[in-house]
Amino acid sequence: MNIVVCISSVPDTTAKINFVDNDSKFDENGVQFVINPYDEFGLTKAILLKEKHGGKIIAITVGEQKVEPVIRKALAIGADEAIRINHTPKDSYTTAYHIAEYLKSNSYDLIITGRESIDYNGGAVGGMVAEFLSLPFINACNGLNFSDGIAQITREIDGGKEKLSAKLPLIIGGQKGLVQESELRIPNMRGIMQARTKPLSIIEPSNIETLSTSVKFEKPAEKGACKLVSSDNVGELVSLLQNEAKVI
Amino acid sequence: MSQDLYQAPDYFLMDELLSEEHKLIRDAAREWVKKDISPIIEEACQKAEFPNQIIKGLGEIGAFGPYIPSKYGGPELDQISYGLIMQELERGDSGVRSTASVQSSLVMYPIWKYGSEEQKNKYLPKLATGELMGCFGLTEPDHGSNPGGMTTNIKDMGDYYLLNGAKMWISNSPFADIAVVWAKNEDGRIKGLIVERGMDGFTTPETHNKWSLRASSTGELVFDNVKIPKENILPHRDGLGAPLSCLDSARYGIAWGTIGTAMDCYDTALRYSKERIQFGKPIASFQLQQKKLAEMITEITKAQFLTWRLGVLRNEGRATTGQISMCKRNNVDMALKIAREARQILGGMGITGEYSIMRHMMNLESVVTYEGTHDIHLLITGHDITGESAFK
Ligand SMILES: Cc1cc2nc3c(=O)[nH]c(=O)nc-3n(C[C@H](O)[C@H](O)[C@H](O)COP(=O)(O)OP(=O)(O)OC[C@H]3O[C@@H](n4cnc5c(N)ncnc54)[C@H](O)[C@@H]3O)c2cc1C
Numbered sequence: 001m002n003i004v005v006c007i008s009s010v011p012d013t014t015a016k017i018n019f020v021d022n023d024s025k026f027d028e029n030g031v032q033f034v035i036n037p038y039d040e041f042g043l044t045k046a047i048l049l050k051e052k053h054g055g056k057i058i059a060i061t062v063g064e065q066k067v068e069p070v071i072r073k074a075l076a077i078g079a080d081e082a083i084r085i086n087h088t089p090k091d092s093y094t095t096a097y098h099i100a101e102y103l104k105s106n107s108y109d110l111i112i113t114g115r116e117s118i119d120y121n122g123g124a125v126g127g128m129v130a131e132f133l134s135l136p137f138i139n140a141c142n143g144l145n146f147s148d149g150i151a152q153i154t155r156e157i158d159g160g161k162e163k164l165s166a167k168l169p170l171i172i173g174g175q176k177g178l179v180q181e182s183e184l185r186i187p188n189m190r191g192i193m194q195a196r197t198k199p200l201s202i203i204e205p206s207n208i209e210t211l212s213t214s215v216k217f218e219k220p221a222e223k224g225a226c227k228l229v230s231s232d233n234v235g236e237l238v239s240l241l242q243n244e245a246k247v248i
Numbered sequence: 249m250s251q252d253l254y255q256a257p258d259y260f261l262m263d264e265l266l267s268e269e270h271k272l273i274r275d276a277a278r279e280w281v282k283k284d285i286s287p288i289i290e291e292a293c294q295k296a297e298f299p300n301q302i303i304k305g306l307g308e309i310g311a312f313g314p315y316i317p318s319k320y321g322g323p324e325l326d327q328i329s330y331g332l333i334m335q336e337l338e339r340g341d342s343g344v345r346s347t348a349s350v351q352s353s354l355v356m357y358p359i360w361k362y363g364s365e366e367q368k369n370k371y372l373p374k375l376a377t378g379e380l381m382g383c384f385g386l387t388e389p390d391h392g393s394n395p396g397g398m399t400t401n402i403k404d405m406g407d408y409y410l411l412n413g414a415k416m417w418i419s420n421s422p423f424a425d426i427a428v429v430w431a432k433n434e435d436g437r438i439k440g441l442i443v444e445r446g447m448d449g450f451t452t453p454e455t456h457n458k459w460s461l462r463a464s465s466t467g468e469l470v471f472d473n474v475k476i477p478k479e480n481i482l483p484h485r486d487g488l489g490a491p492l493s494c495l496d497s498a499r500y501g502i503a504w505g506t507i508g509t510a511m512d513c514y515d516t517a518l519r520y521s522k523e524r525i526q527f528g529k530p531i532a533s534f535q536l537q538q539k540k541l542a543e544m545i546t547e548i549t550k551a552q553f554l555t556w557r558l559g560v561l562r563n564e565g566r567a568t569t570g571q572i573s574m575c576k577r578n579n580v581d582m583a584l585k586i587a588r589e590a591r592q593i594l595g596g597m598g599i600t601g602e603y604s605i606m607r608h609m610m611n612l613e614s615v616v617t618y619e620g621t622h623d624i625h626l627l628i629t630g631h632d633i634t635g636e637s638a639f640k
Pocket of ligand 1: 350383384385386387391392393394416417418419420461466614617618619620621622623624627638639640
């Protein structure tokens with residue numbers, strides 16, 4: 001089974017978020033980048049599937065040279081080869097377009113994306129790649145198994161679960177549950193050494209226009225100071241909520 | 249211990265001096281420590297037990313003989329990678345780093361540098377995975393800072409050597425499968441030899457009741473007419489310079505390691521000071537606490553660059569014993585002072601096992617003594633710059 005895992009490079013969850021250029025651009029200064037956590041679940045699932053069914057794992061990313069550490073880490077964790085499409089991802093459409101364009105001339109059975117990337121939370125790339133390639137797309141998967149070559153999938157829906165089955169080739173959007181957090185792998189030394197010689201191909205993208213542009217980002221309002229009201233002063237609490245916080 | 253929220257400080261963006269692979273290796277070690285060391289280390293220390301379940305993981309992250317060539321099963325990394333792994337391990341616990349240091353620099357290093365091809369092939373690959381564990385016997389009850397005075401000795405019996413004597417304060421000795429032991433021959437020349445567990449007359453009693461490095465196991469090596477096959481002698485170097493060159497490698501690892509403990513203490517104290525409210529304000533807002541924190545990050549940053557430079561020199565084969573001594577001494581002292589100050593920032597909480605600081609502080613009392621005491625390193629620097637030895 002050839003499994004393609006789409007990897008996006010995102011700021012570490014502990015990074016301080018700031019914007020520059022009139023709040024239109026994320027300030028990358030001093031920020032550590034990591035594999036998008038949802039993609040890491042996908043990559044780990046791919047490794048488990050490969051261990052069971054054999055095959056090859058191709059990690060693909062759209063990004064400039066600076067995202068290479070993240071894709072190299074994917075190789076160290078267990079991907080067999082990596083593709084970097086040399087383009088600054090600006091919207092979901094161009095990212096999906098480039099991935100699909102590469103996949104059109106290459107073979108795959110299963111494509112795994114994350115349900116969304118934790119930076120811009122677009123959640124659109126998987127669906128768009130599916131559209132470009134005319135494939136089924138199942139998002140927010142938290143379980144995937146194969147019986148007789150048919151994918152048996154569970155996905156989260158509001159307040160419950162849905163079970164689906166689908167034929168390959170197929171695109172899924174993964175999240176926690178696809179594998180457990182305890183199954184995530186830390187690159188070991190053998191993996192890091194092997195990653196030195198695994199192929200990382202750089203592909204120049206075709207020239208296409210973005211369909212949307214980020215104009216401005218706004219951070220949530222700072223948390224206000226906390227006011228303590230004594231428990232025998234309910235009247236004051238109600239008055240504060242009504243007049244100061246204006247929530248009742 | 250409460251949840252490990254560690255975030256490494258990097259005030260002068262030293263990361264930009266590291267290669268992509270350095271960072272991958274460092275981050276893998278960092279993640280491993282968070283996952284496999286932080287949750288268990290406090291209990292191991294409280295119980296004074298070496299957590300032997302971590303051996304396999306240490307092998308997997310490349311902590312055993314990072315610079316050993318791949319043909320002997322090692323990862324063949326450079327000296328900066330080795331240092332970064334030690335930094336992350338000691339961020340977790342100095343005892344864990346000690347176990348890895350001994351295995352790497354004091355057991356694998358002498359076998360690699362001074363051993364025969366047969367010895368290298370026999371021991372190094374298994375030491376690299378942790379399938380075999382080793383220890384290093386130099387210090388004796390009556391010869392600590394002055395190892396050249398050792399009395400442990402070998403006698404040539406024709407087919408074999410007869411080994412007699414005792415070593416003390418030996419890390420990993422209670423469970424080690426092999427010991428690299430330094431002993432004098434009939435001519436008073438120091439030789440290295442590999443002693444295997446199970447040899448008749450060889451015992452390894454454990455040293456109990458330590459208040460420091462409690463998660464690392466320490467013991468003696470006692471040799472009572474132990475027959476050592478001739479092929480167990482390290483053939484390619486003898487004299488005191490042989491064990492001292494191993495110490496150079498280990499001390500270099502300690503220099504990096506103690507930056508890790510200092511960073512952990514600083515990070516813990518910084519976070520705590522922002523959350524702890526007294527007199528209606530976070531204690532981080534008081535000048536006295538800021539002075540402590542500001543001085544800590546200054547000292548950490550200075551140590552980082554001194555040590556990074558030492559790593560570059562070691563990669564080029566140019567680092568001197570004097571430079572390594574200076575760096576080990578400076579960094580351990582820096583870490584010890586930071587641990588003490590950081591502990592005070594946490595007030596009463598600082599003495600509990602909820603936080604790592606007091607454990608680091610107690611561990612560092614060993615680190616400032618072993619591999620050459622704080623005083624001895626000063627004398628090494630003094631000797632180096634004046635040409636006058638003040639040892640005797
Ligand atoms: C936890 C732990 C683990 C260890 N692991 C190992 C190991 O794996 N293998 C091994 O071989 N050893 C090991 N050691 C031993 C360690 O290296 C020695 O303890 C160290 O070298 C100091 O020797 P000593 O304890 O005999 O102190 P001493 O040499 O007796 O020193 C006592 C004091 O006198 C000072 N002093 C000594 N000579 C001079 C001088 N000329 N001028 C001025 N001051 C001087 C010292 O600085 C020190 O303050 C370990 C020690 C500890 C505590």
